Amino acid sequence: MAETSQATAVRNTTLNPSVADVFRGLWVSLFYSGRDVGKTVLVCSSGAGEGASTIATALALAGGESSGLAKVALVDFNLRDPSAHNLLGLKLSPGVRDILARDADIDSVVQRVNGSLDVFSQGNGTGKPIDILRNDRIGPFFARLNELYDHVVVDVAPVNEYPDAQALAGTLGSVLLVAQTDRTPREAIVQARKRLEAGGGKLVGTVLNMRTYPIPRFLYHRV
Amino acid sequence: MSDTYTTRTLREIIRVVASRFVGMIIIVAVVVGAAAIATFFAPRIYRSEAILMGDPGQRLNPLENQAATLRDRLSLFVTTQRQIITSDYVLATAMLRLDGVTAPADLAANSQAKTQWDQQVQQYVRDHVEDLDAVRKRVEVVTPGGTEAAFSQTMTLRVDWPEEREQARRAGMDAQELAAQRAYEMATHIVDAYMLRYAELESQRTRNTSEFLTSQSLLPAKDALDKANSDLEAFQAKLGADLIIVRNMVGTSVGAETGSARLTTTFRGDLNNISARLAEIQALQSAIGTELAKKDTSQVVAPAAAAPLDSAISELQLRIVAIKLKVNELEPRYTPQYQELVDLRSELAAAQGDLRDELAKELTRLTQEKATLDARYAALSGVVEKDRTSVAELSAKAGRYEQLVAARDAAQTIYQLEQKRVIEAATAAKLAENPVLVTLLEDPTRPDPAHPRRPIVSLNMLLALLGGLVLALVYAFLADHFDHSIKSIDDAEDALDAPVLASVPRLGRRIIRTI
Numbered sequence: 001m002a003e004t005s006q007a008t009a010v011r012n013t014t015l016n017p018s019v020a021d022v023f024r025g026l027w028v029s030l031f032y033s034g035r036d037v038g039k040t041v042l043v044c045s046s047g048a049g050e051g052a053s054t055i056a057t058a059l060a061l062a063g064g065e066s067s068g069l070a071k072v073a074l075v076d077f078n079l080r081d082p083s084a085h086n087l088l089g090l091k092l093s094p095g096v097r098d099i100l101a102r103d104a105d106i107d108s109v110v111q112r113v114n115g116s117l118d119v120f121s122q123g124n125g126t127g128k129p130i131d132i133l134r135n136d137r138i139g140p141f142f143a144r145l146n147e148l149y150d151h152v153v154v155d156v157a158p159v160n161e162y163p164d165a166q167a168l169a170g171t172l173g174s175v176l177l178v179a180q181t182d183r184t185p186r187e188a189i190v191q192a193r194k195r196l197e198a199g200g201g202k203l204v205g206t207v208l209n210m211r212t213y214p215i216p217r218f219l220y221h222r223v
Numbered sequence: 224m225s226d227t228y229t230t231r232t233l234r235e236i237i238r239v240v241a242s243r244f245v246g247m248i249i250i251v252a253v254v255v256g257a258a259a260i261a262t263f264f265a266p267r268i269y270r271s272e273a274i275l276m277g278d279p280g281q282r283l284n285p286l287e288n289q290a291a292t293l294r295d296r297l298s299l300f301v302t303t304q305r306q307i308i309t310s311d312y313v314l315a316t317a318m319l320r321l322d323g324v325t326a327p328a329d330l331a332a333n334s335q336a337k338t339q340w341d342q343q344v345q346q347y348v349r350d351h352v353e354d355l356d357a358v359r360k361r362v363e364v365v366t367p368g369g370t371e372a373a374f375s376q377t378m379t380l381r382v383d384w385p386e387e388r389e390q391a392r393r394a395g396m397d398a399q400e401l402a403a404q405r406a407y408e409m410a411t412h413i414v415d416a417y418m419l420r421y422a423e424l425e426s427q428r429t430r431n432t433s434e435f436l437t438s439q440s441l442l443p444a445k446d447a448l449d450k451a452n453s454d455l456e457a458f459q460a461k462l463g464a465d466l467i468i469v470r471n472m473v474g475t476s477v478g479a480e481t482g483s484a485r486l487t488t489t490f491r492g493d494l495n496n497i498s499a500r501l502a503e504i505q506a507l508q509s510a511i512g513t514e515l516a517k518k519d520t521s522q523v524v525a526p527a528a529a530a531p532l533d534s535a536i537s538e539l540q541l542r543i544v545a546i547k548l549k550v551n552e553l554e555p556r557y558t559p560q561y562q563e564l565v566d567l568r569s570e571l572a573a574a575q576g577d578l579r580d581e582l583a584k585e586l587t588r589l590t591q592e593k594a595t596l597d598a599r600y601a602a603l604s605g606v607v608e609k610d611r612t613s614v615a616e617l618s619a620k621a622g623r624y625e626q627l628v629a630a631r632d633a634a635q636t637i638y639q640l641e642q643k644r645v646i647e648a649a650t651a652a653k654l655a656e657n658p659v660l661v662t663l664l665e666d667p668t669r670p671d672p673a674h675p676r677r678p679i680v681s682l683n684m685l686l687a688l689l690g691g692l693v694l695a696l697v698y699a700f701l702a703d704h705f706d707h708s709i710k711s712i713d714d715a716e717d718a719l720d721a722p723v724l725a726s727v728p729r730l731g732r733r734i735i736r737t738i
Contacts, residue, residue, distance in 0.1 A: 012737075012738045013735060013736070013737045013738075014735075014736050014738075015734065015735060015736070016730060016732060016733065016734050016735070016736055018728075018730065019727055019728065019730060019734055022725050022726070022727055022728075023725070023727075025725060026724050026725035029724050029725075030724065051727075054734055054735070055727065057735060058734050058735055061735060087735050087737075088735065088737065089737040176724070177719070177721070179709055179715060180709075181708075181709055181710065181711075181726075181729075182242075182708050182709070182710060183708050183709075184708060184709050185707040185708050185709070186707050186708070186709055186714065186718040187707060189709070189715065189718055189719055190718055190719065193719050193721070203719065203721045204721065204724075205721050205722050205723065205724035206715050206716075206719060206721055206722070206723050206724065207723070207724060207725045207726070207727065208709070208712060208715060208723055208725070208726040208727065209727050210727070210728075210729040211726045211727060211728050211729060212242075212728075212729050213728075214237075214238050214241040214242035214244075215234065215237050215238055215241050216241065219237060219241075220234075
């Protein structure tokens with residue numbers, strides 16, 4: 001991989017140790033346990049604010065810990081509410097929009113977090129989401145990423161609210177659905193799966209976010 | 224940790240409760256708080272109690288056969304007294320006394336003063352409907368078995384008076400002392416007013432029954448019954464032997480008139496039958512007569528109506544027809560001198576002769592039958608004629624008999640009714656002679672102003688706690704039932720057919736740290 005024009009991240013970004021194992025486990029069960037997932041996985045939730053962007057970013061971070069053994073890319077394709085750059089302390093621009101709008105070079109927009117993890121931020125641009133989704137460069141862009149990286153994690157807007165995920169699902173295939181415990185209704189995730197499958201995607205699994213344990217620990221072990 | 228079905232259920236219950244624990248605590252707190260406030264601000268009440276005793280007397284009425292046990296009478300007694308005590312009249316009288324208006328002392332003797340006082344009381348009742356309702360709620364008559372138990376000789380009059388701050392301020396008294404004093408005074412006045420009212424009602428009842436007894440309406444009823452009975456007996460004696468027929472005519476469902484009609488109809492039916500038969504015989508006779516009158520024997524034919532009467536005739540008829548057929552067959556083919564034809568002709572002549580003889584015999588038989596029927600007809604019409612007069616006579620008697628019986632029955636009913644009324648009146652009079660004496664067993668108590676009656680705080684709190692807990696549980700389970708959100712890995716896997724690959728706990732801190 002060519003040297004990037006962007007400076008390598010000066011900050012040290014890590015996962016909170018109390019949940020790091022959860023994301024490492026998720027990474028392993030996604031890519032290393034014989035599941036038919038492929039190189040690229042799309043991460044989305046059914047409704048807004050359920051934590052899909054955070055989960056996607058944390059998942060990419062966990063995958064990028066493997067000290068250079070695997071090359072991991074995180075693509076912030078959340079056209080409605082981009083936030084990966086905030087979570088990682090990176091810049092919004094340049095990013096995906098630059099590639100799709102101006103056919104910018106991949107190397108010119110990539111931001112490196114560490115030796116294994118490269119991040120594509122949302123990028124600047126005023127293009128309407130519908131135009132971006134129709135863009136012919138999406139296919140070649142992801143094909144190129146597949147060549148360059150071992151694993152690609154893509155964050156996208158909520159599937160029940162915007163058509164983005166449905167449109168991308170056909171291109172990318174595997175989808176990881178995020179649901180927030182005690183908030184996302186059962187009906188909503190069923191609806192989300194129907195939409196994703198209608199778009200040609202395949203639901204490979206779900207992640208329960210913000211899980212609480214209402215039963216006190218001392219009781220939980222007794223009953 | 225075994226994950227059996229029971230532990231899962233138990234875990235589910237604990238989860239429901241634990242996840243809505245705060246809401247439940249709030250509900251319980253609100254309920255208990257409301258109960259505490261209600262208890263704290265509950266009015267303080269001062270209670271005065273007086274015990275009354277009713278002595279029913281031991282002599283029971285011998286005329287009274289409707290098994291009135293002592294228990295029944297006491298039950299009725301206490302119920303009645305409760306109604307008298309809480310009546311508008313008694314309460315209004317007591318309230319007037321409480322306000323300082325006293326009834327004139329000579330009420331019993333002076334009827335004019337009594338009327339005036341009654342008017343005053345009634346005026347008060349009209350003007351203070353709501354006040355009286357409020358007072359009625361403060362007055363209670365209890366028997367040892369509780370508020371609803373009514374068979375007891377003693378009853379407790381209970382007056383609960385609340386504090387009236389406004390009045391206390393006006394009187395310049397302590398509210399507690401005033402309430403205690405008024406409770407006591409009210410109890411005293413109610414007892415007085417009740418005793419007076421009870422005595423008045425009792426004497427009124429005595430007066431009513433004695434008035435009825437002196438009118439003696441039983442005797443005229445008895446006289447009327449006796450007269451009706453003697454009339455009936457005299458008529459029966461006059462009827463003598465006809466009594467049974469008349470009684471039959473007045474049978475249960477058939478009246479006198481229909482009875483006689485039935486008798487005539489039977490005879491009429493017989494007569495009609497006989498005359499119909501006679502007409503038939505006459506027609507037959509004339510038919511046979513014309514046949515016999517013919518000179519030529521070969522022309523004789525049996526009349527159609529006669530054939531079924533006698534089998535000999537019908538047989539001969541058949542034979543003649545057969546011979547005639549044969550003759551008709553032979554005649555065109557042979558000369559009249561042909562031997563067989565000659566034989567047949569003579570045979571036919573003989574048969575015709577026989578038929579003629581038979582018909583002659585039948586005619587004599589018919590003549591005989593007609594003679595007997597004529598005789599019967601004459602006899603029967605005589606009987607009918609005679610019966611017609613006697614039936615008319617009998618039905619007149621039966622009608623009279625019917626009337627008399629009805630009159631007797633009516634008189635008897637009236638007499639029995641009167642008898643019952645007299646017995647009842649006598650019973651009442653007897654009871655009035657031994658009225659239940661009401662005595663004041665214990666004077667009204669004076670409530671202590673320092674110790675008002677208050678609700679039991681601990682009991683109220685306990686009940687509120689239990690009620691709140693039930694309410695909170697209902698809330699928790701209902702809320703959980705209507706909450707469709709995903710609560711566990713099982714939930715998510717049931718909804719989707721995809722596995723849950725990770726479950727990220729709520730941290731309360733950032734998942735990704737940038738330093």
